[in-house]
Amino acid sequence: MEKSNTLSELAKALSKVQGLIRPALKTSENGHLKSKYADLGSVFDACRDALAENGLSVVQMPVTDEPGYIALETMLLHASGEYISSRARVKLQKDDPQGAGSGLTYLRRYSLSAALGIVADDDDDGHAASAPRGPQKAQQAPPRTQTPTRPAQPPTGPVLTSGQAQQLHARLGAILAGTKWDGADKDFAAEVLGFRVGSFTDLTVAEAKKLQDAAEREPKLEAA
Incomplete structure (x- = not known):
């Protein structure tokens, strides 16, 4: 990790941001497993306003790495000029533009979530906020094949x-x-x-x- 000589202003701003960040909504679906996950857009939606309100911005750039790998540098910048940056990389399954694009998208999502402490939450379309309160019989999810624990x-x-x-x-x-x-x-x-x-x-x-x-x-x- 690289950083500026001082971090006091960035640290203050980041503390405020983490108090405002919303969970990233799991709005994308894996059609084969019928499971949801938070895509890159949802992760940015969770933090964009909080960052802007506190003088912070994020820069993510692909960087040169050895053949067969894709690498990404994520930099968190403060209006004072203070910054922190970190680099992550993954090995590509397919060393072609499609493989590089998939790896880069994943690295952007993973690195941004890790840097800001963003977690994912289910998108229930507002149902939880509007549903009547009180004792109710829980709706049973469709049975799934149970995989044993270790x-x-x-x-x-x-x-x-x-x-x-x-x-x-x-x-x-x-x-x-x-x-x-x-x-x-x-x-x-x-x-x-x-x-x-x-x-x-x-x-x-x-x-x-x-x-x-x-x-x-x-x-x-x-x-x-």
């Missing part, structure tokens, strides 16, 4: 650090973009490993490699 036993190898888990999350998101698992890396992990994954920090290094290898074999969907 068996209660010690890991068979070293587990991922927090940094490695974040890298895995970013890598899977970029590789799976444009596949039927787009925006559903936890569901993909459950399918491959045979158990529900609460956090990627629970996975071993061997399990992480198994996930990445499986993701790289996942076919892209045909454009409509």
Whole structure:
């Protein structure tokens, strides 16, 4: 991470921004898994006004990296001239313009969310605000195939650090973009490993490699 010599004004502004940021609404749907996720537009909608009101702006630019990778630099700027910036990269499944575009979009969404602390929430179209209050029978969701959790036993190898888990999350998101698992890396992990994954920090290094290898074999969907 790079930063200006001072950060006091930026820190004050960022503290106010994080108190105003709304959850990013999950308005995009993975048509194959019927699951929703917050796309890049929703993430920007969650923070755009709060940033502008407090003299902050975000610049995201693709940067040169080694062949087969796409990298992005995200810079948070304050009107005082103070700034912080960080770079993230992912390996491309397809080294072509479509693969680069998918990877770059994912990096923009992931990096912006990480920098500002943006979380995602379901979009219920205002139903929660207008629905009558009081005891009601909960509506049952359609039954889903239950995937078991990991068996209660010690890991068979070293587990991922927090940094490695974040890298895995970013890598899977970029590789799976444009596949039927787009925006559903936890569901993909459950399918491959045979158990529900609460956090990627629970996975071993061997399990992480198994996930990445499986993701790289996942076919892209045909454009409509």
